[in-house]
Amino acid sequence: MPTLITTLGNYEAGQLGLILPHEHIFVDLGPIEAASYLNADCEEVITVMRPPLAEAQKAGVTALVECTPVGVGRRVDIVKAVSEATRMPVVVATGIYRQPWVPAWAQQASQEELSDWMLGELNEGIEATALRAAWIKLSAGDDGITPCEAKILRAAAKAAIQTHAVIGSHTIRGSVVSQQLEIIEAAGYSAERFIWIHTQAEPDFALHLAMARRGCWIEYDWLGGDGGNNDSRDIEHILRLLDAGFGARLLLSHDRGWYDPSKPRGGSQLPYTYLSQHFLPKLRAAGVDDQTLAQLTEINPFLAFAR
Numbered sequence: 001m002p003t004l005i006t007t008l009g010n011y012e013a014g015q016l017g018l019i020l021p022h023e024h025i026f027v028d029l030g031p032i033e034a035a036s037y038l039n040a041d042c043e044e045v046i047t048v049m050r051p052p053l054a055e056a057q058k059a060g061v062t063a064l065v066e067c068t069p070v071g072v073g074r075r076v077d078i079v080k081a082v083s084e085a086t087r088m089p090v091v092v093a094t095g096i097y098r099q100p101w102v103p104a105w106a107q108q109a110s111q112e113e114l115s116d117w118m119l120g121e122l123n124e125g126i127e128a129t130a131l132r133a134a135w136i137k138l139s140a141g142d143d144g145i146t147p148c149e150a151k152i153l154r155a156a157a158k159a160a161i162q163t164h165a166v167i168g169s170h171t172i173r174g175s176v177v178s179q180q181l182e183i184i185e186a187a188g189y190s191a192e193r194f195i196w197i198h199t200q201a202e203p204d205f206a207l208h209l210a211m212a213r214r215g216c217w218i219e220y221d222w223l224g225g226d227g228g229n230n231d232s233r234d235i236e237h238i239l240r241l242l243d244a245g246f247g248a249r250l251l252l253s254h255d256r257g258w259y260d261p262s263k264p265r266g267g268s269q270l271p272y273t274y275l276s277q278h279f280l281p282k283l284r285a286a287g288v289d290d291q292t293l294a295q296l297t298e299i300n301p302f303l304a305f306a307r
């Protein structure tokens, strides 16, 4: 039985409603050396993030996936505390971001050591939290995967084979996704357990279709970004994927939030509500039926991240 591991316990199919597959509660995009994330005040993060999470719950969001890996200020202990204070189930990741955010220890680690570290977080728990990672988040450079990023990806594939965890990658170019799928398949894992995060950033829609045909998840995760100016483009892409029969391979989210510890009081936050309040009504008006909408927003994110 596939199970979704969250900060508030495990869920099985049908126990949750709308799940946002790509959001953030806490990220530090500043230089790793600054390490402001290490000194963050957990109580302040709870205070700042409570209103946007309450708004999300009011708008029908039943869980969200926190996509912050090591290298950009991951603090699973704080995310867990925010989740417990707000009763929002959150799905967390193991994994490492791309260069130049790969920390020195991971640059030096062997593939075997990285794989063992990920397995520990997937099977036993992350740092002192005892909370298991549900999935593996990583990234690759825009102009091609670097040897260090390829090592991390091969380590991820090895850990994923044993746990059936999904691997999601922040990848801007479709050509780089193609390289990543080759590495995953050569390691003996499946393209079906790979999420192309930020697919919308690739301007060539033919590559979205090509990667969907190869079996991976396609994720449009900047909905409402730029004031909703991309809505008609995103809706057209979604309709074309649905027409081509890839409704079961598609994920929708905002990539919003979050508390940024390098800014005073965490900076300003963007709401997690655009999808349910604005985008889904537009998709419905474009002719997408309720059953398909439920597949895109409830069934697909559950199946992608459950293991």
Ligand SMILES: [Zn+2]
Binding pocket: 022, 023, 024, 067, 255
């Ligand atoms: Zn993100």
